[in-house]
Amino acid sequence: MARRVAVVGTGQTYHKSHRPDVTSREMIHEAVTAALADAELTIREIDAIVIGNMDHFESINYVDTYSVEGSGGVMKPIMKVSTGGTTGATVAIAAYYHVASGLFDRVLAIGFEKNSESDTTGAIITCSDPVWDRFSYSGAIPSLATEATAYMEKYGATQEDAALIGERDRNHAMNNPYAHLRRPFTVADIMNSPMLAYPIKLGDICPRSDGACACILAADGVAQKIAPKPAWFKAAAVRHTYTWFGDSTDYNKGLVSMQRASKDAYAQAGITSPVDEIDVAELYLPYTWAGLKWIEDLGFCGPGEAPKFVAEKNTHMGGKLPVNPSGGVISTNCIGATALLRVAEAAIQVMGKGGARQVPDVRNALATGFGGCFWTDVVILSSEKP
Amino acid sequence: MTEWLKDVEPLTLKGQIAVPYTWWAGETGSRFLVSIRDKRKILGTKCKECGKVFVPPRKNCGRCFTNMEEWVEIADEGVIKAHTIVHYAHPLQPVGPPFAYALIRLDGADVDFLHLIKKDLDKIRNGLRVKAIFSEQRTGHILDIDSFELI
Ligand SMILES: [Zn+2]
Numbered sequence: 001m002a003r004r005v006a007v008v009g010t011g012q013t014y015h016k017s018h019r020p021d022v023t024s025r026e027m028i029h030e031a032v033t034a035a036l037a038d039a040e041l042t043i044r045e046i047d048a049i050v051i052g053n054m055d056h057f058e059s060i061n062y063v064d065t066y067s068v069e070g071s072g073g074v075m076k077p078i079m080k081v082s083t084g085g086t087t088g089a090t091v092a093i094a095a096y097y098h099v100a101s102g103l104f105d106r107v108l109a110i111g112f113e114k115n116s117e118s119d120t121t122g123a124i125i126t127c128s129d130p131v132w133d134r135f136s137y138s139g140a141i142p143s144l145a146t147e148a149t150a151y152m153e154k155y156g157a158t159q160e161d162a163a164l165i166g167e168r169d170r171n172h173a174m175n176n177p178y179a180h181l182r183r184p185f186t187v188a189d190i191m192n193s194p195m196l197a198y199p200i201k202l203g204d205i206c207p208r209s210d211g212a213c214a215c216i217l218a219a220d221g222v223a224q225k226i227a228p229k230p231a232w233f234k235a236a237a238v239r240h241t242y243t244w245f246g247d248s249t250d251y252n253k254g255l256v257s258m259q260r261a262s263k264d265a266y267a268q269a270g271i272t273s274p275v276d277e278i279d280v281a282e283l284y285l286p287y288t289w290a291g292l293k294w295i296e297d298l299g300f301c302g303p304g305e306a307p308k309f310v311a312e313k314n315t316h317m318g319g320k321l322p323v324n325p326s327g328g329v330i331s332t333n334c335i336g337a338t339a340l341l342r343v344a345e346a347a348i349q350v351m352g353k354g355g356a357r358q359v360p361d362v363r364n365a366l367a368t369g370f371g372g373c374f375w376t377d378v379v380i381l382s383s384e385k386p
Numbered sequence: 387m388t389e390w391l392k393d394v395e396p397l398t399l400k401g402q403i404a405v406p407y408t409w410w411a412g413e414t415g416s417r418f419l420v421s422i423r424d425k426r427k428i429l430g431t432k433c434k435e436c437g438k439v440f441v442p443p444r445k446n447c448g449r450c451f452t453n454m455e456e457w458v459e460i461a462d463e464g465v466i467k468a469h470t471i472v473h474y475a476h477p478l479q480p481v482g483p484p485f486a487y488a489l490i491r492l493d494g495a496d497v498d499f500l501h502l503i504k505k506d507l508d509k510i511r512n513g514l515r516v517k518a519i520f521s522e523q524r525t526g527h528i529l530d531i532d533s534f535e536l537i
Contacts, residue, residue, distance in 0.1 A: 023412040026445045033451075043451040059407045069448035114410070122405045131399055 002100035004220035004385055006230030007092075007347035009039025015180040015211035015332045018116035024058055024212075028070030028112050031212035031337075035108070038353075039216045039226050043072035046216070047104040050079050050095045052087040053112050053336030056123040063112075071110055084127050085284065086238075087111060088213065088340030089369030089377035093236045095217045100233075105222045111340035112212035120208050120335070127372030133245050140286070141205065143245060143374075145197035148289040150251035152199060155304035157292060159199050161311070163190035165291030166203055166330050168316055173327025175317075175356040180209040180332040190288070204288040211334030213341045220385065231350035234364065235268035235380040237261040243373045257376040258297040258368070265378040266299070269364070269386070274299045274321075275314075278380075280349045280359040281323045282342040284370040285330060291315075291323065298368070317359070325349065325357040339369030339377060346381045414445040417457070419526040426520045428531075430495055432456040438496040442528075461493035462518040463537065468498075471507050480529060486510055490534060502533040509536060 011034025013019075013027055022030070028051075036043060049071050053063055060066045064073070064080035071078065083090040088111035095109035121139050128134045137143065151157055170185035190203030216226075223230040239261040241248040250256065262274075271277045281298075285291045292306035300321060301309040309315070315323040324330075326345040329338055346365035348354050363384065369377035411419055414431065418441075421429045430441035435450035441460045446453045469488035472479065484507055489498035501518075503510060516534035524530035 018410070020410045021413045022445070023410060023415065026412055026414070029446050056405065058409065059405065069444060069446055072448075072451050074448040117409050118407050119405050122403045125403065130401065135399075135402075 003102055004232060005096050005099040005217055006220075006223040006227070006232045006385075007215050007343070007381060008218045008223050008227040008230050009035045009041065009216040010214070010344040010347055011035030011038055012178050012213045012337070012341060012344060013211045014178055015209045015334055017180065017207065017209065019114065019210040024060065024112055024114045024117075025067050025070040027114065027210065027212045028067050028110060031112065031214040032070065032072055032108065032110060035214035035216050041106070041216065041226065045106055046072060046076065046108045047106050048077040048098055049073045049108045049110065050081055050091050050098065051110040052081040052083070052091040054084065054087060054123060055082050056118070056126055057120070057336070058114055058117045067110070071108065077104075083371055084375070085286070085335060085371030086339050086369035086375060086377045087336045087371070088338055089284070089343055089367065089379060090238065090339070092215060092340055092343040092379060093238060093377060095215070096233050096236050099217050099219050105219045107217045109215045109217060109340060110212065111337035113334040113336040114210045115208035115334065116210050124372070127243070128245070129243050133243070137245050141200055142197045143249075144287050144289070145200045147249065147251050147293065148199050148287075151289060151293045154252060155307070157307050159191065160187055161307035162199070162204060162288040162292060163187040164310055165285065165288040166190045168310070169285070169291070169324045169328040169330040172317060172325055172357065173331035176326045176331070178332070179327040180207055180211070181327070182331070200287055200289070206286045206329045206333035207331075209332050209334040211332065211337050213337040213344050215340060215344050215347065227351065229351045229383060231347035231365070231381040231383070232385045233379070234382045234386045235265035235378065237264040237268070237378045239264070240375040241373065245373060249374045254303070255294055255297045255374060255376065257374055258294055258370075258378070261376040261378040262298045265366075265380050269380045269382070271364070271380070275301070278321060278364050278366050279362040280325060280346070281321060281366045282326060282345040283323055283328065283368045284339050284342055285324070285328055286333070286370060288330065290370070295323070298366075322359050325354060325359055342367035342369065343379050343381070346379065350381050350383050412445065414443050418443050419530070422520070422530045423524040423526045426462070428460040428462055428492065428518070430458050430460045432458050439494060440497055441492060441495045441499055458494065460495050463515060464490045464492035464495070464499070466510065466512050466514050466516055467491050468512055469503065469510055471510070488516070488534065490516060501531060503535070504533045506536050
């Protein structure tokens with residue numbers, strides 16, 4: 001039987017479009033020292049480290065080694081995990097496995113990215129098959145745009161329906177001192193922004209950010225001594241599909257990897273009615289349309305119901321199931337850290353440390369990661385030890 | 387095993403990706419690079435806990451896990467700790483062969499500095515003293531130090 005595991009501390013940088021003042025190693029150090037301070041631990045008390053970012057992004061592909069001064073990994077067990085957009089969530093899940101295995105009591109999970117140092121699209125496209133899909137179906141925006149048009153045609157959703165997701169998340173970011181974009185942004189602003197690939201406009205997509213995030217995970221018996229209110233892992237699920245876009249993504253079926261991962265996670269957590277039992281969700285929504293379609297795949301509402309569900313403000317702060325109190329990916333996207341930020345923000349909500357972005361009385365918080373050819377990670381954290 | 391080659395022409399596809407990486411040197415790294423560019427002075431940082439002096443400078447000590455704010459000037463002379471003489475050419479090497487890569491312990495530092503020796507290759511031995519030769523054209527780059535020469 002695996003041991004119970006909790007997040008006991010989190011740390012993140014003040015995310016920005018570019019950080020000329022630090023190298024990525026130095027930026028990692030900021031997040032790690034913040035997490036250690038949050039948990040009131042020293043680096044000597046950390047037993048092992050899991051770290052990840054996007055392969056090819058900074059041309060530093062041995063980040064486990066490269067980062068040791070920043071991570072505190074000098075002469076400690078350290079392992080790199082890289083799974084594209086899901087990297088941060090996978091790092092958290094790998095750290096969870098480390099502690100659950102019984103081999104390590106306190107494990108540090110780190111994700112980071114300096115988008116300002118490379119060409120994001122040039123690196124992201126390496127998720128696609130080099131012989132086939134890379135030449136005839138290129139880049140993150142067109143593949144997401146294809147998903148969006150399929151959703152529009154099937155359910156009659158409008159561009160304004162999607163833009164409301166952007167307005168919501170950008171407004172939420174006003175409450176998060178760490179968010180990259182902290183200016184009000186409206187449906188009209190999004191509708192007036194340049195069209196990139198129909199129906200995705202500039203205002204519909206995430207920014208490129210520099211930033212890092214760190215979480216400290218601890219075992220049952222240790223966690224309670226570190227944190228007054230640990231955020232316990234109730235579920236962790238990973239689902240990968242084919243890399244072939246023409247096979248991995250039946251756009252008319254929905255995001256199958258998210259349907260399967262969330263179904264698994266709900267079973268692990270004993271959740272039968274997500275909308276009633278989950279108090280807050282930090283979702284990896286790289287573009288506005290994901291805030292409609294993917295909440296259906298997560299079972300927050302039925303197929304085709306998302307535009308109405310969102311318009312009725314169920315996912316706004318104060319709603320039935322607030323989504324992205326942090327401002328989400330539309331406001332901050334330091335890619336290798338992005339999915340770990342979802343887990344960290346979910347932990348912050350459970351631990352009651354959210355300040356202006358805190359949702360009251362959070363028992364269960366759900367975090368997702370999304371990556372490359374439509375794969376998914378899901379984590380559920382809880383104030384109750386399972 | 388290669389029978390299929392009689393029936394099918396084996397094809398390759400050339401990638402289109404050339405990523406123009408640009409790295410921020412950061413405040414700590416930039417201070418070092420500006421110093422060698424503008425003043426021909428080599429700077430390091432010192433850890434207040436273990437007392438080690440690092441060159442090139444690092445922002446925090448990896449072992450003590452504390453930020454290093456103390457800057458120290460390092461000599462432009464030191465001792466060869468280890469080296470190799472390179473005899474082959476590669477586009478990523480800074481100069482054509484023959485030349486030497488060397489670990490040089492600059493006076494005042496506690497770690498070795500990686501650099502080039504271009505002259506007197508037949509005389510190089512570990513333990514010999516060398517001195518930095520600065521380039522005339524300096525841009526804020528580790529190769530603003532052209533190379534080291536035997537003293
Ligand atoms: Zn030290």
